[in-house]
Amino acid sequence: xxxxxxxxxxxxxxxxxxxxxxxxxxxxxxxxxxxxxxxxxxxxxxxxxxxxxxxxxxxxxxxxxxxxxxxxxxxxxxxxxxxxxxxxxxxxxxxxxxxxxxxxxxxxxxxxxxxxxxxxxxxxxxxxxxxxxxxxxxxxxxxxxxxxxxxxxxxxxxxxxxxxxxxxxxxxxxxxxxxxxxxxxxxxxxxxxxxxxxxxxxxxxxxxxxxxxxxxxxxxxxxxxxxxxxxxxxxxxxxxxxxxxxxxxxxxxxxxxxxxxxxxxxxxxxxxxxxxxxxxxxxxxxxxxxxxxxxxxxxxxxxxxxxxxxxxxxxxxxxxxxxxxxxxxxxxxxxxxxxxxxxxxxxxxxxxxxxxxxxxxxxxxxxxxxxxxxxxxxxxxxxxxxxxxxxxxxxxxxxxxxxxxxxxxxxxxxxxxxxxxxxxxxxxxxxxxxxxxxxxxxxxxxxxxxxxxxxxxxxxxxxxxxxxxxxxxxxxx
Amino acid sequence: xxxxxxxxxxxxxxxxxxxxxxxxxxxxxxxxxxxxxxxxxxxxxxxxxxxxxxxxxxxxxxxxxxxxxxxxxxxxxxxxxxxxxxxxxxxxxxxxxxxxxxxxxxxxxxxxxxxxxxxxxxxxxxxxxxxxxxxxxxxxxxxxxxxxxxxxxxxxxxxxxxxxxxxxxxxxxxxxxxxxxxxxxxxxxxxxxxxxxxxxxxxxxxxxxxxxxxxxxxxxxxxxxxxxxxxxxxxxxxxxxxxxxxxxxxxxxxxxxxxxxxxxxxxxxxxxxxxxxxxxxxxxxxxxxxxxxxxxxxxxxxxxxxxxxxxxxxxxxxxxxxxxxxxxxxxxxxxxxxxxxxxxxxxxxxxxxxxxxxxxxxxxxxxxxxxxxxxx
Numbered sequence: 001x002x003x004x005x006x007x008x009x010x011x012x013x014x015x016x017x018x019x020x021x022x023x024x025x026x027x028x029x030x031x032x033x034x035x036x037x038x039x040x041x042x043x044x045x046x047x048x049x050x051x052x053x054x055x056x057x058x059x060x061x062x063x064x065x066x067x068x069x070x071x072x073x074x075x076x077x078x079x080x081x082x083x084x085x086x087x088x089x090x091x092x093x094x095x096x097x098x099x100x101x102x103x104x105x106x107x108x109x110x111x112x113x114x115x116x117x118x119x120x121x122x123x124x125x126x127x128x129x130x131x132x133x134x135x136x137x138x139x140x141x142x143x144x145x146x147x148x149x150x151x152x153x154x155x156x157x158x159x160x161x162x163x164x165x166x167x168x169x170x171x172x173x174x175x176x177x178x179x180x181x182x183x184x185x186x187x188x189x190x191x192x193x194x195x196x197x198x199x200x201x202x203x204x205x206x207x208x209x210x211x212x213x214x215x216x217x218x219x220x221x222x223x224x225x226x227x228x229x230x231x232x233x234x235x236x237x238x239x240x241x242x243x244x245x246x247x248x249x250x251x252x253x254x255x256x257x258x259x260x261x262x263x264x265x266x267x268x269x270x271x272x273x274x275x276x277x278x279x280x281x282x283x284x285x286x287x288x289x290x291x292x293x294x295x296x297x298x299x300x301x302x303x304x305x306x307x308x309x310x311x312x313x314x315x316x317x318x319x320x321x322x323x324x325x326x327x328x329x330x331x332x333x334x335x336x337x338x339x340x341x342x343x344x345x346x347x348x349x350x351x352x353x354x355x356x357x358x359x360x361x362x363x364x365x366x367x368x369x370x371x372x373x374x375x376x377x378x379x380x381x382x383x384x385x386x387x388x389x390x391x392x393x394x395x396x397x398x399x400x401x402x403x404x405x406x407x408x409x410x411x412x413x414x415x416x417x418x419x420x421x422x423x424x425x426x427x428x429x430x431x432x433x434x435x436x437x438x439x440x441x442x443x444x445x446x447x448x449x450x451x452x453x454x455x456x457x458x459x460x461x462x463x464x465x466x467x468x469x470x471x472x473x474x475x476x477x
Numbered sequence: 478x479x480x481x482x483x484x485x486x487x488x489x490x491x492x493x494x495x496x497x498x499x500x501x502x503x504x505x506x507x508x509x510x511x512x513x514x515x516x517x518x519x520x521x522x523x524x525x526x527x528x529x530x531x532x533x534x535x536x537x538x539x540x541x542x543x544x545x546x547x548x549x550x551x552x553x554x555x556x557x558x559x560x561x562x563x564x565x566x567x568x569x570x571x572x573x574x575x576x577x578x579x580x581x582x583x584x585x586x587x588x589x590x591x592x593x594x595x596x597x598x599x600x601x602x603x604x605x606x607x608x609x610x611x612x613x614x615x616x617x618x619x620x621x622x623x624x625x626x627x628x629x630x631x632x633x634x635x636x637x638x639x640x641x642x643x644x645x646x647x648x649x650x651x652x653x654x655x656x657x658x659x660x661x662x663x664x665x666x667x668x669x670x671x672x673x674x675x676x677x678x679x680x681x682x683x684x685x686x687x688x689x690x691x692x693x694x695x696x697x698x699x700x701x702x703x704x705x706x707x708x709x710x711x712x713x714x715x716x717x718x719x720x721x722x723x724x725x726x727x728x729x730x731x732x733x734x735x736x737x738x739x740x741x742x743x744x745x746x747x748x749x750x751x752x753x754x755x756x757x758x759x760x761x762x763x764x765x766x767x768x769x770x771x772x773x774x775x776x777x778x779x780x781x782x783x784x785x786x787x788x789x790x791x792x793x794x795x796x797x798x799x800x801x802x803x804x805x806x807x808x809x810x811x812x813x814x815x816x817x818x819x820x821x822x823x824x825x826x827x828x829x830x831x832x833x834x835x836x837x838x839x840x841x842x843x844x845x846x847x848x849x850x851x852x853x
Contacts, residue, residue: 458772469761474719
C-alpha cells in the first residue's frame, strides 16, 4: 500500500492543477488517470508517436500542462483504471486501480475527485447505429487520433462543442453537411451578453462560426435530430424544428445524407466518487444534474474528500483550472502546510478568477441544460438504455407496474445494469421517470457502487496461489 | 372509522410478501407496510442462489420444499423470477477442505439433500468450465438460482391481484397494542390490525422492541460482484466446501460472484461500502474455480444485509406472551427457504397446523421474556 498525503483521481485541468498546487505546497501527491497522458477532454494529448499536422491552441496549452507535471514532484499513474475508492476506518481514503504493471493500492488522508463529465445524448430512433458518435467522442478522434468521424458529417446537439467540432472537422478536411443546434437564435442572443465577458473565447467561437459560414454549411438553430437512418450503418439524418419547450414542432423533418453524426446534448457531472462515498448530493439542472454539495474550495461533506471540475460543478475548462488549484491549496492548508493568512493570500487570485468566469460558465451551462420537452418527445419504441435494450416504453411500463425511483426502475427493467452502469442513459431515464413521479428528487439518484469503470477480473487478481486467498472461517453447518 | 385488517405485515421482503400472499388467499384482509419499495433489501439484492449445499442442516427439508416452490413460481406466485434449475457443485481444493466437504455433504445427505461425492475429474464432466484442480466435489441435482432483482416486481403483481392492501414507501415508526389488536404508527396516519406479522429482516430486532421483546439479531453485510455479459463459461452453481463462494452464470450472460465475504455497513446505513481486498479474495476464489472467468469484466459490486439469530436458525413463530403477534425472518439462506417458511407462517396465522414445525423464538429470548404468561 503506497501511503501519500493526497490522492488525485483524474488528470484533466482540475485534477492536474490540484495535484500541482498541492505538490508545490509540500504535499506528497499521487495522480491517477485512465488516459495515457494528462489533459482531460479539452487538452487531450495526441496518442504517442502521432504528430498532429497543425497543433491548435488546446494542443499547445495541453502540452504546457503536461510539461509542468513532468517537472513537478507529483507521482503519476497513467493508463490506470481506478475501480474502488473507500473511506478508511481510521480516516482517509483507499484507492485501488488496475494498471499496466499490476494492481495499485494507495492510501491518503485526502482525496481530490476530478473525474470530469459524461456526455448526454437524448435518444432518437437510430442513435445506436454505427456512424453515430458523441461530440466528445468526435473530439477524441480529432484531437488524439487525428481521425475524421466520417466524410459527410452532421454535427448536432447543444453548447459550444457543436461549433468547435464542426470547425475542427472542416479544418481537418472533412465535410460538414449541417450543424443542428437545439438552442434557438434568441437563446444564443440572450447568452451573448454573458459570453462577451470572455472576449477571447467569444472571438474563438465566432472564428468557428465564420469558418462554418464560410463553407456555407447550413446551421439550423432550434432544431434537433429526429431520426438516424441506415441499414447497418448510418446513411441519412432527419432533422426537425423544435417548439419552445424543446419538443418537436409540428413540421416535417429535413433529410441530410451523411456517413457520420456527431451528437451531444450537454454534459452530466461524473460525480461517481461522491456518490459512491455517500456524500450529500443535490439536483441542479443548470449544473448538469446531481452534484455533490461542496464549499468554495471543493470540500464535500466527507472530511478530506474534495470534488472539483466538471465532475462536481459543470463550469467548463477555465473554471476547472482555478477550482482544481483551490482544492490543491486547500488540501495543503488542511494538512497544516499553510496558515490561514498564507492560504487566503495564495487562493485569492483563483477565487477572483472563478467569480469573473462565473457568468460565462453559467450561460454555457444554461444552453446545455436538459430540456424536459426534449425527453417528453422520445418515442415509446426508442431505446434509452443501449447496453440492455430498454426502450422508453419499457420505462413507462415499469412506472405503471409500480416503479417510483430509479434504482427500483433498474430492478424492473435492467435499465442501467449493463457495462455503462447508467453513466450514459441514467440522466435521461431518470428524467423520464421524474416526469411521472413529479421531480428528479423524487425519482432519486442512482446508487453509486464500484467499480468506477468496468475492469477485467484478470487485472484485479494479481499473481496468487490458492493458499494465498484469505478465506474466512466457514459458516455454521 | 378506518378498516381494521385481519393481519398487518410489517416488512415487504420475501417473508412478509409470501406470508401476506397466502394469508390473503386464505381469506384474510391483509395490509402490508414497507418503508421502501418491495424486496429492495436482502430479498432483491442477494445472490439468488437456490442451493442446498450452503443450507444449514436443520433447514434442508424446508429448503427442498422451497426449491420446489421457486421452480414452480409461475403456478403459485403467478410470475417468473428467472428461476433456473441446474446441477450444483461444492468443491474442495485441499485435503482439509475435502475432509470438511465429506463431513458436511454426508450430514446434508442424511438430512435429505441428494448430494453425491464425486472426484474432481467427474466434476469436470458435470461442469466443463471447471478447473482441473478440485480434489473432490459435492454434486447435487437440486440446485439453481433466481434473478433476485425481479422478486419485488413478481410479488407486487401477485399481492395486488390477491387484494392485499399494499403500502410501499410507508415506514412504521411504532406499534401499539390496542383493543385486542395492534396499531401501527406511520407518518401518514395509523393502520390497525387484529394480528401482526413482523417480517422486517435485520430490522426485526428494533420492531420487536415495540412490543417489549428483546431479540438480538446479528447483521451480516454480504458482498457481491456481477460481471458484464460474457459467452457461456459455466452451466452449474459452483461453491466451495466452507460455503464462502457462490458462483453462477445467468442466461443473459452475466456471472454473479458471492459467498458472504463481509463488506461495511449496518442496520442504520445499509451495506454502504465494499472492502476491495475481500472483493479480490472472493474473485480469486471464483477464477480459481472457473478459470475462463478471468477474461470477464466486473460491471458492479454491491452489498446486502443478512439477518442472523444467536443460533443462526430462523426466528419464525408466535411472539411469546403477545397473542396475535408473529415474527418471521433470520432464515439462513433466507432467499432459498423464505417462501416455504413464510407459507408455513401464513398457515399458522390462519389457524391451520403447518405441515412442518416453525422455529419459535422462545429459545432466543432472555429468561425474563421467554414464555412470560400473558394476562388475558
